[in-house]
Ligand SMILES: CC(C)(COP(=O)(O)OP(=O)(O)OC[C@H]1O[C@@H](n2cnc3c(N)ncnc32)[C@H](O)[C@@H]1O)[C@@H](O)C(=O)NCCC(=O)NCCS
């Protein structure tokens with residue numbers, strides 16, 4: 655990707671990150687998650703709140719992109735974007751009245767926005783992912799030492815969650831979600847089924863600390879198994895697969911569990927997909943292929 659200056663880079667990537675979050679929110683019917691049809695396992699969230707939260711984060715992603723423009727991955731950059739990310743969390747909490755709508759999403763999309771802004775030429779999303787992971791691996795001396803759901807899940811189950819996903823190179827983006835998106839499109843599925851199939855593949859593989867925190871190991875094993883059943887039954891475009899998807903949704907509701915980490919990674923996939931699908935036409939014009 656090539657931008658003329660940091661401002662343009664910030665505006666474009668900020669827009670795309672927000673668009674990816676809105677596209678994830680709009681996708682329905684998502685199992686256990688908030689979408690336009692229902693609020694899944696979330697008593698305190700609505701679709702409108704999710705969209706308002708996403709829109710409020712445009713500036714955060716824009717600032718991360720601007721701060722990363724023509725930089726190298728190093729500890730200083732890590733600490734700068736972490737400070738912007740934490741400000742973004744505060745803004746989100748202000749807009750939602752204290753409800754966590756996008757904490758995990760700020761993390762993954764913030765890192766990827768930085769990775770995209772650093773890699774100025776081409777549309778090599780694998781390289782952007784690698785850079786994002788490299789940045790995540792630098793220590794941030796200013797991380798507040800406060801207990802989180804993630805730290806409690808790590809203490810109970812040894813699962814590293816969002817941080818581990820980033821530090822290990824986002825394997826669920828490179829090995830699960832991006833290949834599934836391509837495969838489902840090649841199989842001729844409609845775009846919303848393509849995205850739903852990608853989400854189901856993520857749920858089938860991810861150790862999602864959102865599910866673990868609310869429902870423990872039993873809920874995580876159930877979610878992975880039932881998501882796998884959807885895929886084994888021909889996927890979301892097959893009648894049997896669709897029935898299994900509804901079973902997955904019902905079981906998540908019974909466990910009061912929600913695959914928030916998978917939703918974040920779907921948004922990240924759509925962000926990268928947007929980068930891949932844009933063709934640089936001349937020095938100023940972008941067009942979608
Ligand atoms: C690393 C983060 C996510 C905190 O992690 P922790 O696990 O302690 O937090 P918490 O449990 O509250 O939230 C984690 C969220 O990640 C998502 N998630 C859960 N499991 C996974 C997984 N396996 N993979 C990816 N995402 C996941 C969910 O949405 C979940 O709600 C992050 O908030 C953070 O440290 N931010 C500091 C600011 C920063 O460094 N930003 C960098 C660039 S913006």
Ligand SMILES: Nc1ncnc2c1ncn2[C@@H]1O[C@H](COP(=O)(O)OP(=O)(O)OP(=O)(O)O)[C@@H](O)[C@H]1O
Pocket residue numbers: 678679687688689696704753754755756757758759760803864867868912913914915917918
């Ligand atoms: N469509 C969505 N619906 C619900 N959560 C989503 C959605 N998209 C992304 N998420 C992610 O899920 C996380 C919220 O999940 P959850 O509500 O389980 O976490 P929490 O507020 O930390 O925990 P709890 O609600 O158990 O107190 C957010 O960090 C967000 O990034």
